[in-house]
């Protein structure tokens with residue numbers, strides 16, 4: 001889950017994501033829930049804590 | 057379907073210099089430079105410090121409108137807050153990157169490249185005709201560009217390389233998570249940059265004060281999240297600011313990632329090069345990447361121009377870029393990375409003790425060289441953390 005109100009769209013989480021499930025586009029940041037493996041590698045490094053896991 | 061010789065993705069220092077260089081080397085080429093942001097150079101995700109010599113290879117800072125401040129001193133702050141002043145002349149500059157990046161992009165346009173802002177690449181595929189088909193969308197709608205060569209200069213995201221099958225992933229321990237405020241109305245030496253190390257301040261990284269003028273500075277820090285106590289970079293920065301500058305006006309805010317790794321294993325593929333942050337070409341000790349990005353962009357632009365002219369844009373031909381980069385700076389980064397890993401074992405007590413020893417040297421003789429000589433005697437694995445700062 002991305003908290004878009006907090007996310008600054010800095011792009012830091014993209015190269016941390018092994019399956020490339022995170023997409024930064026012109027106006028938003030998306031996590032593809034089909035591709036995300038739930039590995040959490042993106043969670044702690046986000047400088048503003050915008051990424052959190054949700055139980056699907 | 058627009059047909060171009062070279063499509064450069066990302067108009068930061070790497071992409072702008074690459075586009076300009078390719079066009080200068082081979083004026084007959086159609087070169088297009090894409091930038092997702094609506095303005096080149098904004099938002100600024102950078103502390104904006106560069107060394108004098110590296111900058112001068114690309115632009116003359118004397119009296120330039122894209123310079124914010126000249127720097128002549130470095131001040132280290134030990135974890136216990138004791139300060140070590142180091143006198144150096146002409147250390148470097150603090151840029152105004154909104155203007156600097158725009159200046160570089162304008163040079164690419166002056167050389168004949170076409171710049172499209174508010175326009176992003178969103179994926180690409182290799183076709184049997186030996187071209188890249190790049191999906192592009194933006195202010196002018198969506199279209200597919202056909203390109204002989206693509207240069208991925210897309211910064212920390214490094215997605216262009218991944219689309220082309222290169223491994224540009226970053227292990228978490230080699231990612232610095234950064235947060236920074238522009239702060240006004242604070243008291244510090246406006247001719248100096250300040251660097252503070254320490255586990256409580258910025259575990260695995262450091263905090264900085266980079267002056268943009270008298271009383272105005274970029275105040276930020278970078279840390280490795282794996283070493284943090286659970287707080288994120290912004291929370292560490294808020295704590296540091298509250299302690300040092302509780303009354304400063306925080307007039308701007310930014311976050312970003314710095315890849316403190318070595319150059320990716322392979323920076324080329326058929327019809328493709330990656331340059332700058334997108335290829336992990338940052339100095340892994342200092343986190344500086346602006347000048348590196350320009351140097352890589354220059355190499356990439358030259359290599360691509362010659363390859364297209366020769367009618368051979370195969371990976372085998374473009375590999376020359378990789379070798380030239382490794383010789384220029386890539387091998388050095390491998391050494392700095394080893395030092396970075398060794399430094400991870402140095403604790404706060406060491407930095408505090410070092411600050412005391414160095415302060416015993418008379419101020420006028422206190423050069424970076426002497427400081428590191430002292431550090432080396434006590435801790436052989438500690439080689440210039442910041443002497444290399446501005447590379």
Ligand SMILES: Cc1cc2nc3c(=O)[nH]c(=O)nc-3n(C[C@H](O)[C@H](O)[C@H](O)COP(=O)(O)OP(=O)(O)OC[C@H]3O[C@@H](n4cnc5c(N)ncnc54)[C@H](O)[C@@H]3O)c2cc1C
Pocket residue numbers: 065066067068069070071090091092093097101102103104105106175176177178209210211212213234235236276311312313314331332333334338343344345346347349
């Ligand atoms: C907080 C912080 C402080 C820093 N401080 C310093 C410093 O003091 N000194 C220093 O030398 N370095 C510093 N750096 C590092 C420096 O900012 C980078 O190394 C430098 O900007 C790299 O240039 P680049 O051209 O490779 O990438 P960038 O400058 O990141 O440019 C990449 C561009 O590509 C665009 N883009 C990305 N994807 C797409 C797409 N799909 N389509 C179109 N456009 C796209 C982006 O919008 C961006 O404008 C700092 C970094 C951070 C985060």
Ligand code: SF4
Pocket residue numbers: 002006007008009010011012013014029045046047048049050051311
């Ligand atoms: S790291 Fe955080 S702020 Fe940066 S793009 Fe990812 S979610 Fe957004």
Ligand code: SF4
Pocket residue numbers: 016017018019020021022031035036037038039040041042043
């Ligand atoms: S949890 Fe892992 S797979 Fe999912 S978005 Fe984050 S890094 Fe990618």
